[in-house]
Amino acid sequence: xxxxxxxxxxxxxxxxxxxxxxxxxxxxxxxxxxxxxxxxxxxxxxxxxxxxxxxxxxxxxxxxxxxxxxxxxxxxxxxxxxxxxxxxxxxxxxxxxxxxxxxxxxxxxxxxxxxxxxxxxxxxxxxxxxxxxxxxxxxxxxxxxxxxxxxxxxxxxxxxxxxxxxxxxxxxxxxxxxxxxxxxxxxxxxxxxxxxxxxxxxxxxxxxxxxxxxxxxxxx
Numbered sequence: 001x002x003x004x005x006x007x008x009x010x011x012x013x014x015x016x017x018x019x020x021x022x023x024x025x026x027x028x029x030x031x032x033x034x035x036x037x038x039x040x041x042x043x044x045x046x047x048x049x050x051x052x053x054x055x056x057x058x059x060x061x062x063x064x065x066x067x068x069x070x071x072x073x074x075x076x077x078x079x080x081x082x083x084x085x086x087x088x089x090x091x092x093x094x095x096x097x098x099x100x101x102x103x104x105x106x107x108x109x110x111x112x113x114x115x116x117x118x119x120x121x122x123x124x125x126x127x128x129x130x131x132x133x134x135x136x137x138x139x140x141x142x143x144x145x146x147x148x149x150x151x152x153x154x155x156x157x158x159x160x161x162x163x164x165x166x167x168x169x170x171x172x173x174x175x176x177x178x179x180x181x182x183x184x185x186x187x188x189x190x191x192x193x194x195x196x197x198x199x200x201x202x203x204x205x206x207x208x209x210x211x212x213x214x215x216x217x218x219x220x
Contacts, residue, residue, distance in 0.1 A: 004091050007162050012094065019098035021091065021159050028159045030069040030099035036108050039078040048207045050079045052188045052214035053137045060136035065123035065179060066167075070096050070116065072141060072190070077115040081137070085116060086123035089164045093120040124175065127182050138179040140198070141190040142167035173199040180219060187217040 004012065009023050020029040037043070044050050049072055053062060060081050064073040067085035069092070077083045087093040097118055103109040119126055167175075176198035179187050189198055193213055197203060203215035 004094060006091060010159065010162060012091065018102055019095055021095060021163075023159060023162075026159055028095075028157070030095040032071070032074055032099055032103045032109055032113070033106065035071055035074050038075065039112065040108065044075050044078040047075050047079075048209050048214055049075055049139075049188070049190070052207050052216050053079070053081070053139065053186075055136045055185055057136045057185065060185075062137040062139055063123070063126075063130070063135045063184070064139045064141075065126075065175060066139075066141045067096060067118070068092065068141070070099065070118075072139065073116055074112060076137075076139070077112045081115065083116045084126070084135070085118045086126050087118065087120060088122040090120060091163050092160070093118065124178050127178055130182050130184075134183045134185070136185045138182060138184045138187050139190075140172075140175060140179060140187065142172040142175065142198070169196070176201065180217070184219055186219055189215040189217070191215065 006012065011022060013020050013022060015029075018029045018031065020027050022028070038047065053076055061084065062073075062076045062081040063084045063086070064070070064076070065086050067073055067087040070085055073083045073085050085096070087096055097120075100113050100116060100118060103113040176187070176189070186204075189203070190212055191197070193208065193211060197215060201217065204218040205216050207214045207216070
């Protein structure tokens with residue numbers, strides 16, 4: 001594994017369970033095994049994200065521009081999408097890559113993750129790959145400050161906050177505009193129920209859950 005620069009209080013350790021980020025008190029690793037119950041027997045059909053991303057295109061391609069630990073990408077891959085995952089933070093990307101490698105050896109997950117390709121780069125730069133062929137869906141999940149309040153996240157995710165700051169409104173708007181410039185079939189944005197829409201753009205429609213919603217922008 002390439003040498004990664006971390007804050008002095010954090011370190012990556014190889015444990016039997018997988019690559020793990022720790023500050024000596026909290027431990028965090030990416031993992032897909034807990035997602036199996038959401039994808040077995042086509043349970044992914046009931047996921048709001050899958051419903052929002054649904055397309056009639058054959059061999060659809062989804063671009064997850066803000067991959068994080070890749071759980072949303074796994075749902076899309078289970079639904080039959082080829083998924084390109086972009087994670088610019090090299091530490092988070094290393095944890096995600098390790099989870100993908102472990103899942104590739106796990107029955108029930110191996111076929112799904114075979115449709116997932118990780119790119120360790122900023123999606124704003126990665127969008128240039130799609131000038132010739134637009135993806136079916138571009139998925140955006142900005143890490144908004146409103147979703148980072150201590151009461152809304154598990155304690156262990158405090159570790160991630162030391163690696164990557166929440167997305168500013170300006171950053172999120174720029175990401176949306178760059179995604180729209182690719183001219184995908186649609187853009188799907190995950191945001192809090194009371195959060196603002198990106199770039200003041202009015203979605204074609206939205207699917208609401210208990211705490212979040214998915215804005216759907218039909219582009220082409």
